[in-house]
Amino acid sequence: MASQNxxxxxxxxxxxxxxxxxxxxxxxARGVLLTHCDFLQMSGDKGISAFPESDNLFKWVxxxxxxxxxxxxxxxxxxxxxxxxxxxxxxxxxxxxxxCFHPNVDNQGFICLDIxxxxxxxxxxxxxxxxxxxxxxxxxxxxxxxxxxxxxxxxNQEGENLLEQRRSSSMVEHHLQMSRExxxxxxxxxx
Numbered sequence: 001m002a003s004q005n006x007x008x009x010x011x012x013x014x015x016x017x018x019x020x021x022x023x024x025x026x027x028x029a030r031g032v033l034l035t036h037c038d039f040l041q042m043s044g045d046k047g048i049s050a051f052p053e054s055d056n057l058f059k060w061v062x063x064x065x066x067x068x069x070x071x072x073x074x075x076x077x078x079x080x081x082x083x084x085x086x087x088x089x090x091x092x093x094x095x096x097x098x099x100c101f102h103p104n105v106d107n108q109g110f111i112c113l114d115i116x117x118x119x120x121x122x123x124x125x126x127x128x129x130x131x132x133x134x135x136x137x138x139x140x141x142x143x144x145x146x147x148x149x150x151x152x153x154x155x156n157q158e159g160e161n162l163l164e165q166r167r168s169s170s171m172v173e174h175h176l177q178m179s180r181e182x183x184x185x186x187x188x189x190x191x
Contacts, residue, residue, distance in 0.1 A: 050081060066137055067137055070137060080097050103145040105147060
């Protein structure tokens with residue numbers, strides 16, 4: 001109702017200011033993302049990579065390799081990273097493109113990771129996000145599982161038998177096989 005009583009010139013000025021604000025936020029995000037891209041390429045971290053998808057600086061493709069000594073060892077996972085115009089003050093939306101059977105990853109690939117939610121800080125960069133997800137693969141947070149079947153399997157395992165029992169589970173093996181196939185397709189498509 002209040003908008004009906006607003007001066008049309010004031011309404012236009014207000015919407016123009018809002019538009020300029022979002023554009024300047026987008027420009028700032030572009031600069032931060034370009035810096036993150038350069039830093040990630042120069043960091044030389046093994047097992048992680050990310051780069052913009054085509055010409056859209058706000059949509060990236062990332063990869064993480066499964067950490068050694070985990071059931072994910074030898075697998076490469078593809079991720080999508082969608083950055084809002086308010087980045088780095090707003091967290092990106094990150095999800096697995098490659099199927100991943102894990103307590104903190106749901107069937108659509110969405111990830112339950114505190115730094116992507118309520119613990120987000122503008123100090124995080126793409127590198128720290130990828131390293132955190134890679135670490136999460138080997139050390140899930142069963143306190144807040146998105147995939148209860150995977151969480152139950154993880155909790156019911158102990159010591160040396162953990163990896164072997166998870167690998168022998170038909171459900172887990174199915175997801176691992178899908179991940180291997182995706183890894184193979186990714187490697188053959190990228191040369």
